[in-house]
Each structure stands twice: as C-alpha cells, then as structure tokens.
Amino acid sequence: MAVFRKIFVANRGEIACRAIRPARELGIPVVVGYSDCDALSLHVKLADEAVRLGPSPASMSYLDIDAVLRAAKDSGCDAIFPGYGFLAENPDFAEAVEREGLVFIGPSARVMRILGDKIAARKALSSSGVPVTPALEDVDDPGKVAKFGDRVGWPILIKASAGGGGKGMQKVFSADEVEESLATARSVAEKAFGKGTVFVEKFIEGGRHIEFQFLADRFGNVIHLGERECSLQRRHQKLVEEAPSSLLTPEVRAKMGAVVVKAMKDIGYETAGTLEFLVDREGKFYALEVNTRIQVEHTVTEMISGFDIIRKMYKISAGERLSLRQEDVLLRGHAIQCRVNAEDPKNNFAPSFGRIAFLRQISGPFVRTESGIYQGWEVPPFYDSLLSKICSVGKDRETAIQRMRRALREFDIWGVRTTIPLLRRIMDNPDFVAGRIDTGFIEENIAGLTEYADYEEEIFKVAGFVAEVSGLGRNVHSG
C-alpha cells in the first residue's frame, strides 16, 4: 500500500536527495522545491517534479512558508518532509502544514514548540528525570550573566534559544567579554532564526557529545536505536560522527536509552528525533537539547542497526504502528561518518564556493555516500556548506577507520576547497585512532591537522598551462 500519495521534500542538498530515495522505494512520487540558484541542483534532477520557490536567498525560498505550502499543495502532495535546517524545526510551519490538511513528517507542532525552545525543553526533560546542565534562562542583563559565570565557573556558553547547529553560539571566558558576546549572539540569533532570545549555560570542559536516536509512533511506542558520538566538531558544528560511542558500556547504554524513551513517551513525541547529551570528564551526563528532526549523522545509526530512519518516519507519519520492539534493535559493528564541507580548514573553515570541475565520489565495499553534488555543478554561496557525507562500517572501530581512510583517498574533488584533506589527517591522528577525543579535539590539534599541502591534481595544473599557451598561441613565460 502507498504510504502517501505524493511527498513534498522541502529541502535541498544531500538530505533532499536522501529523502527522495525511500519514497521511491515505497513507490511514492516526490516533488521538491528549489530556489533560483538550485534549478540545476541534484535534488531537482532526482525528484519526479520540481517547483520553483523563489530567489536564491533562503529567506525568499526555502524559508518562505507560504511559498513552500503553495508549492506542495499545487503539486498535489499530501505530506511534507522538512529534512534538517530551514523550516524543519519551525512549529509555525508544522502548524501551517496541518492547517492546510497535509501531513508534516515530524513531531507535532506542540512537541516542537516545547522542545524547540531550549528553555522549555530543559524544563520538560528534567521533569521526566533527564539531567540538564546548570543554566541561566533569561538573559537580557549582562550583569546577571557575569554573576552566573562567577557562580558556575568560566567559561560559559551563550546560545540561541531557537535553532541549532551552534549558530551564534559564543564561548565567554570572563566577565568583561559578556557584553560584546551577548550582543553578537543575539544579533546572529535574530539573523538566523528570526528570534533573538538566548540563554546561558556552563561550558563543560573536555566534554564529549553523545546523542541518542529514537523512533516513536502516535500510539505511544518509543524505542531507541542507540547512541552516536559526535565529539569531533569545528566551530561547534560536527565534522566526524560515529556509532556506537566507545564511552558507553551496554549497561549505561540501556540505562540512558531507557531515560530517553521515558522522556519521549512523556512528551508524546512522534516519528524520529535525537536527544543530545554532553558527558563530562567524570562521566556525568547532561541533556543538551532534543533535535526534532532527522539528523545529518543519522546514517551511522542506520549502518549499524540496519533500519532506514527516513523510511520509518514516512510510515509512522502515515499512521503506521511502529512494528519494532526495543529487543529487535541489534546494533552490529561500528560506523563512521565524515562530512565533506565546502570550506577551507586552513583558513579557519572559511566557506569555499565555485564550480566543481571534477568529482570522483567513493564506492567499494562497506562504504556509503550521501551527496547533493555532481561534477560541473556550482556550489552556491547561499546555504550550508555540506556537500557530501561519507560513511564506512566495519566489525569494529579500527576496521571502520581503515575503510574510511581508503574512501577518503579515493574521493577527489576539484574546484572548491573541502574538508577532505583535514578528514584524512584526522583518520591518521593517533589520538583519534585511540578514541581519545572530545569536543575540543579539532581546535586543539588544528595546526597539525591542517599541515597538508594544498593539493591540486598535478595534471590539472599542467592542463591550466596548456590551456594558457594554446589560448594565447604562445608561451608568455619562455621569454
């Protein structure tokens, strides 16, 4: 039976491409929206139909609720999959979708409203017995923030109350930095999420980032698919993720999983989501937030659990009962995901954009790629810099790392600078290999990790010379 008549994917890039695939497996046609600069992007090529949303800036296309709704309705869709970013965690959007009589593939607007606000979420989680970090939830007053810092100890973090991905997050080391950081965080939050509310929490030194994936149906069935370790981050954005975490014993995993399941049952969650924890050096867990959407790194969970999370989301949203019980979840082996971003690690991860002159993506046994790019496509400057995700799986972490090294060596892209050379260095780093990682790993090791030659295929350089001499008809360098 068809789950939906037609699904509208309100996203772009690799996640839109990813979302089209299970729909096609289930025989559901997919419509995507696109902005002007994305007219020739890969998600448009893979979809059955495509509708123009508006000009290239996201605020005029992918973030334009009316445009997205109109496109979905006019194309005859009965469900909308939001992916991550853009409107994915916007309860107003979810509400508008329901109001128009379509299905929002995700949790209800009510749940999103609670969990999407970091302050409300903390309250809800702690009432279900989930530990949370010491925090200050109302911050208009720099003086209060400074006092809070003095009380819990510096540094502290100022975060946007809405959204995620670390945008606008400010690490503050002393009282005299508070005023400027607070202003910046608010300005970025306003720009990125349309809402300037921020909150302050204690910065957990040397913390590790562990998150639990869960699935929940509308009948109150909730299971978890184990955890992911996402400690390798740059500018508070994850770069390398893996599952399982080398930190958790089966007992701790079961215990934490039970906490997650209970909290999500209590709140009435539906479809898939993630509860993020920070683990301090003493092994204490603090819930950070709940991501009410598919995560970029959901792949590693899929690779060790064997479940297609997005496919499950489609089915659950369509009203199907979760057929799995917790005991059906058998995690096998170890998976790693690396994010190939269009940015220059040598230059503080500055975005890099331009035409992809050459692309060879990975293949071979036990690797997987999720990508939104193709050779000849131009990386636009308007959106997130994620180009591609590479995953590997093996019976243990070491095997997964070996396979990831092999995959990274095969991956080749010309025309934009990417995180590939940095990822290669990470996979060779003895501390990473030994599992000695925390959220500060990249920052602390950045000098060594960016110690690689800016690599351009020799043949491409020489070809550039041949082009010049051929075009000019003579060698202007030979005197």
Add this chain to the structure above:
Amino acid sequence: MPGSLKKKGYRKVLKTIRDGKAIWLVGTGPRDTGQSDFKNRFTLHDLSCLLPIYDASGYFAIDLHGGARLHQNMMNNMIHPFEEARFFSSIMPNVLTQTLIRATNVWGYRMYSRNTVRLAVESFLPMIDVWRCFDFLNYVPNMAPVAEEVLRGGKIFSPAISFTESPETTDAYYLRVLKEIVSLCGGTKDIILVIKDMAGVGSPARIRRLVDAFLQKYPGLIVLYHRHSTDGLVMPAMAAAAEAGAKLFDVTDDAFSRFYGHPPVRPLVRYLRELGHEVRFDMERADEASDTVRGFIRNYDRFESQFKGFSNDVTAHRMPGGAFPSSFEQAEKGGFLDLMPHILKGMSYGNRIIKYFDVTPGSQITWTTWAAILQRYHKEGGEHSVKRLFSVLDRYFEGGERLEGLAHADQNVLLRLYTVATDDLKNLLLGKYGPLPFGWPKDWVYRSAFGEGWAEKVEAERVLSSPLSKLPDEDLGKARAAMEAEMGRSVTQEEFILYLMHPKAATDFLKFHARFGDTTVLPTSVWFNGLRRPGDQVMITIGKKPHAIRLVSIGEGVGGVKHVVLSVDNIMHVFPVELPEAAAARKTVRKASPGNKGEIGATVTGTVWRIGAKDRVLKDGDRLRKGEEVLNIEVMKTENAVKSPFAGVIRELCVKVNDRVEEGQLLAVIDPVAE
C-alpha cells in the same frame, strides 16, 4: 668514459688522463651550446632524448649546469635547477657532470660572502663532478672559497684562466696566474686547468705557445682548451693546442654547432685522428646524437642569434660567445639593433681603456656601458655624433693615451664618456670585484665616472686587497625570512639557495610552479606553442602514470578572456585564459602583504557588511585595541570578524560597506601604537 673508471674515483680518472696519450672530449650541448647559440632555452624533454646517447659516446664530461642556465631555467624554462641536476646525473652514470661557476659570483650576478658560496656549492656537490671555475679578472683569491669547498667535497676542481689576445696578455702574465692557481690547489694533481677562450679569438700559434709554456712549467698539468668558434679559426687552434699537449677539448654536436658556440665534434675528431692523435670517442654515437638534435632543433629557431655567420671583428670587440646573441636580442627588443656595429666598435675601444676580461660579469658591464654610451650619442646627434666620438677616441690612442694631449673640446667628449656608468662599472673601478689585472685605468676615467670629488672617493673607497676579505658573512636567517615572507610559506633549503642566487627569478619560478605544476613533462612544441588545432592531443607522464590532454576548442576573446576547452583525462574542462592586454588593463586588487602585520587582509571572499563593531563605526585615524573588530565579512550567512592584530591607529581603510572583497585583499592598514 666507461662507468667503471668513474667508480674508481676522481684521482684515478685524472691519473688515467695524465698518464695516457689519449685526447678526451667534453660535450657542451646542454649548457654552453644552449647558452651561446640558443639562448639557453633547451627543454628537459629534448635534452632527455640526447643524454642517454652522450652517456654511451665516450665523453669525459658533459657541461650541463651553471653559467646562465641556472638563471634561465628559473626565469624562462621553468625548470627546477635541483631537479634538473638530479635528473642529469642519474641519466648519465658513465660521464662526469660539469658546472660552470663564476668564482665569488657563483651562479648569480653579485659577489657572495664565504658562507653563501659554501652553502651553494655544498648543495650541488652530490650531483656535479667537475667544477669549472673562472674569474673575469683572473684574480685567483676570488676562486678560493669555491676551490676549498670542491676539493674538500672530493670533486674535480677545474680552474679556468680567462683568455684573450692583447698586448698585456703575455705568456709571462698567464704563467703568473697559473702559478697562483697551482699554489691555491696544492699542486696540479687534482685539477684540470682550462684555457677559457670564451670569445673565440686565440690564433693557432698563440694557443700552441701558451699550452706549451704551461706544460714546460708544469709537465703533469692536464690542460683543457675551451674555445668558441666565433672568429672561424677554432679547428686549427684546437689542433695546435693538441699538438702542444692539451688533453681535453670542449665540443658540441655537429647539428648543434652554430657561430658562437663550440666546434662540431665529428670533424674535429676526424682532423685530430688524421694528425695522429688518439681520441676517445664513439663517432657512430655522435652521428646518432646529431640526428636526434636535428629532430628537435627547429623548436629553437626563434632563439637563434639575429647576427649570423662568423665574425673576425670579435678579435677587436671580444664579446664572448655566451653574450653575443643575447646582446643582439636586447638590442632588437630595445629598438637599437641598427646601432650594434657602433656598439661593438665602441667595445673595442673600451677594452683598451679599462682592461679586464670580457666574460661574466665583465662582459655584461662592457655591454651595458657601451650600449648606453652609443645610444646616448646617437640620440643627441645621430651618426655625426657617433663619428665624432670615435674620431676623438682614435686621436686619444694615437696621441699615446694622454687626455692633456687632446683639444679642449675633445677632452670634454672623453670626460662625458662614463657619466652613464652603472653601479657595476663604478664598483669595478673601485676594485670591489678585485684588482684589475693590468692596473687601474687613467684618472680621467674616474673623473668621468664619479664626477667632481672623484679623487677623494677613489682614495676612500678603492679596495686594494682581496674584496672577499672585506665582505662579512651574509645574514642567512634574515634572507630566508625575507623569502618566506614573500612566498607566504616556509621554504626548503634548496629553494632558499635558488633565492640567494636570483631572488626575483626564484620566487617567480616557485609561484609559477605552484600554479602550473611541473611543466617539464610537456613536449617542447606544446611548451612553446600549446595545442594548435581541435583534436590535437598530448600524452604526458606524471609520476608513474600516463595522462592525456586534448584540445577541444578555443573560444573568441570576449571581454579580455578566451575560453579554452580541454579534455583532461577524458573529462572536459573550461579554462578561462585572460588575454595579456586585459590582464595589464585590469585594475589590480591590492593584496595585503603577508610579511606586514599592519596590512589587514580579507580572511575570506565575501561581502563587507559592517565596518567597526556594532556600537562603533570606524574611520581613518581611529584608535584600535588589540583584537578589536575592524570589520566584518559576511559569507554564506556567517559573520567573519576581522580583528586588529595589535593596538594601533587606522592609517587607511581600503574598503567600504557592501564591497565585495577577495581573500587576501587589503582591507585596512594599521600602524601599531602602545596601548
């Protein structure tokens, strides 16, 4: 030379030559032939076809390094001199490799301190067997640092005596120079003595007498006669040297020989054998080599000298083979080719006024001086003015070289002669290169070059001892830092040595190399002319793998850019090629200098959306705290704060709000002040 002999060590090699009767040959193709007749443009691609043949020909050594080639390689050939040396030495295990080194100038154009000479020589020692070293003043102390390094490194030192024919250059003079050389090298056992007839002026009788004088004095001395063909008498002159006992000769392939390089090898071997000499050489291989040369020599047509044919005038103007064609090239580019006969004539006066040997850097000094003099006179009064200059010079020499013997007006002509003197000429006159071999020129020359106050200047500055002894060691750390600032990265020792020789050529070359890779993989026709017609393809090898580049199309030049479409390893790429006119016209974006911390460059390509911080708009002259935000660049929705590296004052803001800026573009200049 058989590789087995080479393996026995250099002393054994020299002993074999000294004790035997045979004559051995040095092939000059890669270096001196290329320099003298083809402006040093030979590509590695072509030379790599030739060198295996040389290796099997029975040559004693191949002249392949040094002289002007090192500079040319970086400036025009885009060949890494170290890579080239390693390649040559590995591809020819059976012959010795040879460099030409300009005493204290090494492979550059200035005098280097001892520590620099040591570094440069040391770095090439593993690849080079024979170190031919000359000084344009025949001032032997200038050779000392090179001799010490080479002999200590266990390689063959080959001191060269610069040769010309003039009243002063008697056998007694040359024997004096030789005596100093022998004393410097601790005898004659470890050296090959070169008579360096770089202009090609030695008459057969003169050469026979000189070689004989040398061997009478030092019977065990190995003498090599180096002679260019310029005056047309090279064959009999070499035969005369052989008769007198010279054992080694510089030659080139028949198909390589032109007018300013070296004699063709096969006729010379035939002639020497006819005269009864034993010559170690494989004529068949030489035939093969010439055929190979004929296969590629057309690639260099446009680099051959504008002036064709032998020239007996060389005995008067003495311009060396290496400088002859390049002078004509400069004259053509400078638009004064028609003045060349006058300039050459002027040089023949010049070398009687200030006496030294016309070889680098002397030949460059003579050339620039007389090119400038003749251009000036010609500009001022045309042919008449030039004629008048020469007639005054004639009267000067006829009157016994006395300024006072000339009419007042004529005196003024002479006193204006050297007012164009370059710093190099002034340094030469002040003994900064070493004492002149036949004494200082007359006072009027100093008066002309230095103007009023010349006498005090000469008194105060003229160096009478060895200039090397006055030269302090170079601050290599500082030089290296300067290079690294220019390159924006750390540099290798080899790169640094290239920089010490030729700073601009080295950094330009390394930047070219970073952009275009190693272009020596290209065949010569593609290197010079590219791919011509759509469908033309070139197969190249990089590392150990094959690659193909095929021309698909060349677009019309639109907006100063031609779009060239190439298929690279079967994948199409469009390369925008900026036309030179457009590149020149393009307003160049000011880049922040990486070496100057006060120049703030854009960290990313993006849009400047704010200058100053949220609560502070900045303008020129404003004070900044260390780490204060100067401006903010938005890219892909991220804010990128650009902060001041130190407390300071804004000297200049170079951008406005909403300007699109490129990575590295100069945003602001900040002068540091104490906070």
